Amino acid sequence: MLFTARCLWLALLAPAAYPADSSLSITIYTDDLALVQERRDIDVKGGRQRIEFEGVSAQIRPETVSLTAGDISIVEQNFDFDLLTPAKLMEKAVGREVTIVRVNPATGAETREQAEVLAANGGVVLKIGQRIEVLRDDGLPVRVIFDKVPDNLRARPTLSVTIDAAHAGTRPASLSYLTPGLGWNADYVALYNEADGKIDVQGWITLTNSSGTTYESAQTLLVAGSPRQAGSPGQQFGSPPNGWHPPGRRPTLEQAGTESGSRERLGDFYLYPLAERTTIANLQTKQVGFLDVHGVPAEHGYEFQNHWLGTSDQPQSAKSTYRFSTSAHAGLGDQLPAGILRFYMRDKRGEPQFIGESRIDHTPMGSTLSLATGDAFDVKVKAVVDKRTRIDERDWKTDMRYELSNALPRPVAVTLRQDGLWGDSRISAESEKSTRLSADTAEWTVSVPANGRTVLTASFDTRF
Amino acid sequence: MAARRLRWLLVSSAASIAGLVLPAPSESQNSIPDAQTDAPSAVSVTLYRDPYRASGSIMLDRLNGFALITETRAVHLKVGDQRLRFEGVADGIEPESAILTGLEDGSLEKNRDAAVLSPSALVAAAVGKPLVLARTNPRTGRVERVSGTVESDAQGGVIFKSEQGIEALRCSGLPETLSFEGTAGLRSHPTLSVRVRSRRELSATLTLSYLARGFDWAADYTATLATDGRSMDLGAWITLANGNGTGFPEAHTQVVAGRVNRENGEVEPIDVGGPIVATCWPRGSTSDIPMQLQFALAGADALKKRGVMNYSAVAPMAAALREVSPPRAQQEQLGDLKLYRIPEPTTLASRQSKQVRLMDRAAIPVAVVYGLELEASENPHVGGAMPASRYLRTMNTDANHLGIPLPSGHIQVFAYRQGRRLLERESNLRDLARDEQVEIDLGPSSDVQVGATSTGRRHRIEISNARAAAIAFELKLRLPDGMRLADANPAPGTKNGRPIFTLHIPPRSVGVVSYRTSSSP
Numbered sequence: 001m002l003f004t005a006r007c008l009w010l011a012l013l014a015p016a017a018y019p020a021d022s023s024l025s026i027t028i029y030t031d032d033l034a035l036v037q038e039r040r041d042i043d044v045k046g047g048r049q050r051i052e053f054e055g056v057s058a059q060i061r062p063e064t065v066s067l068t069a070g071d072i073s074i075v076e077q078n079f080d081f082d083l084l085t086p087a088k089l090m091e092k093a094v095g096r097e098v099t100i101v102r103v104n105p106a107t108g109a110e111t112r113e114q115a116e117v118l119a120a121n122g123g124v125v126l127k128i129g130q131r132i133e134v135l136r137d138d139g140l141p142v143r144v145i146f147d148k149v150p151d152n153l154r155a156r157p158t159l160s161v162t163i164d165a166a167h168a169g170t171r172p173a174s175l176s177y178l179t180p181g182l183g184w185n186a187d188y189v190a191l192y193n194e195a196d197g198k199i200d201v202q203g204w205i206t207l208t209n210s211s212g213t214t215y216e217s218a219q220t221l222l223v224a225g226s227p228r229q230a231g232s233p234g235q236q237f238g239s240p241p242n243g244w245h246p247p248g249r250r251p252t253l254e255q256a257g258t259e260s261g262s263r264e265r266l267g268d269f270y271l272y273p274l275a276e277r278t279t280i281a282n283l284q285t286k287q288v289g290f291l292d293v294h295g296v297p298a299e300h301g302y303e304f305q306n307h308w309l310g311t312s313d314q315p316q317s318a319k320s321t322y323r324f325s326t327s328a329h330a331g332l333g334d335q336l337p338a339g340i341l342r343f344y345m346r347d348k349r350g351e352p353q354f355i356g357e358s359r360i361d362h363t364p365m366g367s368t369l370s371l372a373t374g375d376a377f378d379v380k381v382k383a384v385v386d387k388r389t390r391i392d393e394r395d396w397k398t399d400m401r402y403e404l405s406n407a408l409p410r411p412v413a414v415t416l417r418q419d420g421l422w423g424d425s426r427i428s429a430e431s432e433k434s435t436r437l438s439a440d441t442a443e444w445t446v447s448v449p450a451n452g453r454t455v456l457t458a459s460f461d462t463r464f
Numbered sequence: 465m466a467a468r469r470l471r472w473l474l475v476s477s478a479a480s481i482a483g484l485v486l487p488a489p490s491e492s493q494n495s496i497p498d499a500q501t502d503a504p505s506a507v508s509v510t511l512y513r514d515p516y517r518a519s520g521s522i523m524l525d526r527l528n529g530f531a532l533i534t535e536t537r538a539v540h541l542k543v544g545d546q547r548l549r550f551e552g553v554a555d556g557i558e559p560e561s562a563i564l565t566g567l568e569d570g571s572l573e574k575n576r577d578a579a580v581l582s583p584s585a586l587v588a589a590a591v592g593k594p595l596v597l598a599r600t601n602p603r604t605g606r607v608e609r610v611s612g613t614v615e616s617d618a619q620g621g622v623i624f625k626s627e628q629g630i631e632a633l634r635c636s637g638l639p640e641t642l643s644f645e646g647t648a649g650l651r652s653h654p655t656l657s658v659r660v661r662s663r664r665e666l667s668a669t670l671t672l673s674y675l676a677r678g679f680d681w682a683a684d685y686t687a688t689l690a691t692d693g694r695s696m697d698l699g700a701w702i703t704l705a706n707g708n709g710t711g712f713p714e715a716h717t718q719v720v721a722g723r724v725n726r727e728n729g730e731v732e733p734i735d736v737g738g739p740i741v742a743t744c745w746p747r748g749s750t751s752d753i754p755m756q757l758q759f760a761l762a763g764a765d766a767l768k769k770r771g772v773m774n775y776s777a778v779a780p781m782a783a784a785l786r787e788v789s790p791p792r793a794q795q796e797q798l799g800d801l802k803l804y805r806i807p808e809p810t811t812l813a814s815r816q817s818k819q820v821r822l823m824d825r826a827a828i829p830v831a832v833v834y835g836l837e838l839e840a841s842e843n844p845h846v847g848g849a850m851p852a853s854r855y856l857r858t859m860n861t862d863a864n865h866l867g868i869p870l871p872s873g874h875i876q877v878f879a880y881r882q883g884r885r886l887l888e889r890e891s892n893l894r895d896l897a898r899d900e901q902v903e904i905d906l907g908p909s910s911d912v913q914v915g916a917t918s919t920g921r922r923h924r925i926e927i928s929n930a931r932a933a934a935i936a937f938e939l940k941l942r943l944p945d946g947m948r949l950a951d952a953n954p955a956p957g958t959k960n961g962r963p964i965f966t967l968h969i970p971p972r973s974v975g976v977v978s979y980r981t982s983s984s985p
Contacts, residue, residue: 083618086632090745099629103638108603123748136747141602141637145629155591155616155623187560194799204574206560276572283578285559289570300799313960315900317723320800340727342561342675345799347718353510354532354675355799356724374515374724376800377869378897384961390946401961407869407897408797451899 025219026182026280028207030338031226034182036215042069043170044163052160057179058212065159069173071166078160084153090120092150100126100135101143156212181211182280184222186339187287188360191352192298192322194345199298199324201332203291205272206339207280215280224337224362225269250305250319250372252358257366259327263335270335270362293332298324302376302412306383306402308420315382315405317375318414320356327366336363343373378407379414379448386457394463397428402456406448416444416456425462432456496659499546504535505669508716509812510803511681511704513872515726519892521874522680524817527707529680530556530726534673541662545572548670550656554708556677557656564658566670572659581650583740587617589648597624600639614642620741635744642740678707681719683822683873685893687856687904691880693832696856698866699824700873702793702804705817712812717820719793721871721895722801792821795869802869825865830858834912835938838925840963841947841981849913852927852937854906860896870896875904912937921982927967927975939965939977952979 027035036057044051062079082088094117102111115126115133124135124144136142159177189202205222209215264271274288302318322343325331338361344352356373363369387399406412419441427434427442434442448454514528522529531554539548559576579585597610612626622633622642634640656674681704688697702719706712793804806820834852856877860866870893877889889906896902911930916923929935941949941956941963949956949963954977956963969975 084616084623085619085621086623086635086743087621087745089623089630089632101636103601103603103636105603108601108606120745122746124745134748136637139637143631143636143638145631147629149615149623149625149630153616155614155618189563192799202563204560278573281575281577281579285576285578287560287562287574288572302800311961314894317895340560347798347803347805348796351508351534352673353718353720353798353803354512354724355801357727358725359727372725373799374801375722375895377722377802377895378800380897380900382960386958386961388945396946405897405899407899 023219024215024217025221026215027221027223028182028184029223029226029228030183030185031228032180032183033226033228034179034211035176036179037174037176039172039174041170042173044072044165044168046165046168048075048162048164050160050162052158053175054158055213056159056175056177057181058156059179059181060157060159061178061180062159064178065161065175066177067161067163067173067175069163070171072163072171072173075162075164078152078162079157080152080154080160081157082153083157084149084155087120088153089146089150090117090124090144092153093117093146094120097147098126099145099147100128101145103141103143105140179211181209183208186290186337188291188336188339188341189344190298190322190341191344191346192300192355194300197298197300198295199322200294201291201296201341202289203334203336203339204287204289205274205337207284207286207288209280209282209284209286212282214282217277217279219277220274220280222272222274222337223266223269224272224335225267252360252369252371253363253367254323254370255368257326257364257368259364259366261328261333261335261365270337272337291332291334291336293334296324296331298322302379302414303372303417304381304383304404304414305417305419306381306400308418309385309388309398310383311385312382315380315403317377318379318381318404319372320374320376320379321370321372321415323368323370325366325368326363331366333365335365336360338362341371343371379412380405381414381416391461396462396464398460398462400458400460402446402458404446404448404454404456406450406452408450410450411447411452413445413447416446418442418458418460421460421462423463425460428459428461430456430458434458496545496547497542499542499548499660500540501548501550501670502538504537504552506536506716507712507714508534508718509679509706509712510534510718510720511679512720512724513682514680515723517682517872518723519872519874519894521682521684521892522703522705522817524705524707527678527680527705530558530675530677531679531706532673532675533712534671536669536671538667538669540665540667541660542665543662545659545661548658548660550658550672551651551653552710553654553656553672553674554676554678554710555654556679556708557654558675558677559656561675562656563673564670566668567660568666568668569660569662572661574656574658576654576656577651578654579650580654581647581652584617585650586644586648587614587622587642587740589650590614590642590644591617593645595645596643597626597633598641598643602638619743621743622740632742632744633740634742676708680705680707683721683871683893684819685870685873685875687875687877688885689830689856689877689879689888690827693879694829695827696830696858696877697824697826698828700822700870701819702806702822703817703819703873704812706812707815709814711814711816714809715812717806717810717812719804719806720798720801721804721869723895724801792823802871804871822871823868825868828858828865830856831936832906833857833936833938834909835940836914837940837942838914838916840923840941840943840949840979841921849915849926849928851908851910852912852914854909854912856904856906858902860898860900860902866902867898869898870902872896877904877906914939921980923979923981925977927969927977929969929971929973929975932971934968934970937967937969937975939967941965943981947981947983950980950982953977 023039025037065077097114097116100113100115113128115128118125118127126133126135184205184207187204187206191200301321303321304318340357340359342357343355345355347353358371382403384401386401389397391397404414422440432444434444437443446454446456510532512530562574564571591614594613599608610626612624615623615625624631624633683700684703685700791807793806796803833855836852858864872895873893875891875893878885879888891905913928916925927937956965965977967975
């Protein structure tokens with residue numbers, strides 16, 4: 001019984017997975033937030049004392065610090081952010097004695113004197129014996145030597161904890177805190193093979209550290225999500241919530257998946273642990289691979305969306321799109337953390353060249369993604385409002401003409417969308433059959449011959 | 465149970481220190497050895513335009529395009545963990561885009577360190593570590609070396625602690641300097657490194673590719689109109705520029721036309737460091753009236769400059785335009801983009817712009833058209849005439865000796881006058897595909913003026929031609945929703961859903977358009 005109890009206590013302080021001396025684990029969320037947990041052996045004397053922690057994040061959120069160790073109680077936790085500078089040093093020396101050393105510019109001889117600092121406002125006023133002098137008023141060299149650094153001035157903001165220990169001795173302690181300045185996202189590289197319409201995809205986790213501190217040999221866990229509530233402290237102003245698209249941004253997730261993988265979760269967030277301990281240096285960008293799949297079928301297409309009453313004198317390029325699945329049998333077979341997917345394609349010499357990129361949100365397994373990489377040089381659409389007729393007081397008839405041109409030596413199919421059809425509107429005539437994606441949007445799939453043109457016309461009856 | 469717990473804790477001996485400071489964990493991973501890498505054997509640079517510029521030329525002080533840089537180099541690996549350092553990558557590197565191929569076991573991790581070696585970085589790295597302060601006596605020249613530690617470098621002021629006490633660097637007026645032990649692992653440029661693990665000793669050829677900012681390119685066209693004005697010669701240069709501090713010697717160079725999507729992700733800032741500013745306490749003297757509070761302004765300025773990539777040192781663009789210059793860039797299809805390959809390897813030096821011939825086509829038939837667009841229902845220019853615009857039009861077809869993709873850029877139109885080739889107009893071109901109409905804006909013409917008069921719903925538009933030749937004129941009208949034209953003379957056509965009047969106006973005469981606007985259905 002007694003033996004069991006002792007083992008339990010050991011397990012609480014130093015679980016088997018961590019060596020007892022010094023171990024650091026970092027959990028990084030996607031929204032510029034990280035949880036740092038450290039286990040160190042601390043050596044304390046009995047009674048009240050102050051412990052300073054070096055090497056914690058320079059951007060630490062001091063209110064989140066928690067220190068636990070055996071047989072100690074925390075009296076108070078302090079975060080000193082008054083920095084040690086020459087001006088501060090002089091300010092804190094007001095009313096105290098300093099040593100001044102004058103160097104004679106003619107002989108080089110040194111003279112030492114004791115002086116009391118009377119003031120440090122704009123200039124330093126000293127009392128030397130019964131004389132009052134302004135420091136270096138004559139411009140001659142004078143060294144000022146202080147005997148100690150004031151207590152709460154530090155080179156870096158410093159965390160200190162005052163503890164009351166029941167007895168002296170070394171004991172393991174664990175420290176945890178939250179800090180901004182550490183973040184991660186995913187980066188994907190997709191190489192599209194035009195001949196067989198397949199992509200090879202590599203996924204990389206990209207970690208960035210601008211917290212001002214280097215984390216040595218840390219066990220790192222990445223969480224695809226943010227535990228922060230909107231508007232909570234430290235939330236960056238203007239950072240959009242997950243899945244929010246700025247106006248005009250094209251949605252990428254065509255169909256959300258319903259497959260679950262073997263990946264571990266925290267709540268509804270997926271976890272991506274790094275396989276090995278790693279050192280995350282300050283101002284470092286670090287990448288570790290997590291996905292490598294080959295030969296995933298991808299469908300290349302063209303897309304053009306016209307806004308309601310959108311009309312132009314010049315042809316506009318259609319968007320070049322790639323569509324693929326993330327399902328386990330015919331796709332990438334993993335949950336994709338949010339990030340940027342960069343597309344490459346081999347040129348005539350076989351060298352991979354960049355052809356555009358697109359941002360994706362956290363994507364469940366089994367989803368269909370449709371990503372736009374840029375504008376097609378050769379496939380263009382000119383949408384024209386041909387005629388707008390007032391039928392009666394409330395009703396309008398709008399004749400649209402879409403001229404699609406293709407300068408490629410092969411036929412293409414363009415997905416053409418007309419939006420802004422909300423409310424009571426219908427298509428009274430059209431040269432090709434449309435499908436209504438929603439009350440707002442009609443879609444046509446228009447084939448355009450090689451080096452040719454196709455004209456599509458449609459009439460809309462609307463109340464506006 | 466509680467007693468047992470206490471006893472166990474007491475087993476470890478107690479050595480109590482007053483102001484206990486816990487050291488940071490040991491620097492274990494810095495001890496990974498560097499593997500030997502050779503200099504790059506082949507470099508390829510593919511430039512992409514500023515994705516937000518639809519037409520026009522590049523600006524050397526605002527190179528918002530980017531490049532894909534691919535380099536090949538040999539490495540020699542030992543057994544175990546090691547670090548491959550890639551020196552000389554572009555400063556504008558987007559580290560998250562780096563791809564490394566050719567390693568049989570793959571890489572453990574890729575790192576980009578943005579902390580670079582600078583005086584301020586040296587001091588920052590030396591805080592709390594032993595170093596030497598050298599102080600020179602100005603009279604005797606004797607150098608006094610004091611061992612101690614830097615206590616702080618906060619806000620640009622350096623506090624030094626030695627056996628003598630605590631002092632602030634360079635506040636005494638004596639020449640003082642710090643000498644450091646080692647460079648704390650910092651390098652002069654941001655470095656990209658890869659941690660790899662090899663099971664055996666081997667030599668491998670690695671290919672590293674990455675995207676980097678601070679590049680751009682555009683096409684610069686020169687059109688020369690024939691004396692009769694019915695045809696033109698069209699030539700073009702590819703103007704490309706590298707705004708990075710890194711040069712690419714003997715690089716295979718390509719440019720890509722077409723707009724590619726870019727997510728405007730933030731690039732981690734580079735800490736470019738700064739001088740040791742050694743700010744002091746207030747140094748006002750009795751002769752300073754009024755009292756000036758001199759705070760650490762110098763330090764604040766140095767901080768402001770951090771993280772800014774400065775391209776201001778770019779040399780002005782060479783305006784040389786030679787008439788004939790093979791070799792030309794060769795075009796190929798890259799997905800939905802156009803890739804132009806510069807046929808010979810070329811050196812793309814740092815902060816340099818370069819021009820390579822793109823095309824030369826002669827005797828392209830063109831038409832000069834005058835035109836203006838007006839609101840149909842209101843008098844556009846009360847009390848006076850306004851000049852019409854002049855356009856140069858052609859079709860990008862084989863029959864017109866063109867029929868090639870024309871990447872966006874800038875165009876200069878020249879015409880011969882009295883045997884001299886003079887610049888007539890500068891304009892911009894967007895991306896033009898094969899078989900698309902090419903329209904070059906030649907600017908307003910003072911010889912062709914348009915005046916409009918309105919009486920109620922009746923409108924009369926007069927176009928005066930002061931030229932010695934007949935002109936073709938196009939009047940385009942903008943109609944508000946539900947409005948239509950009636951009693952129009954001459955009969956209008958329709959272009960892009962709008963009424964258009966096409967007129968042939970003889971030399972030195974006036975063409976007239978009249979119509980009525982009507983809102984009834």
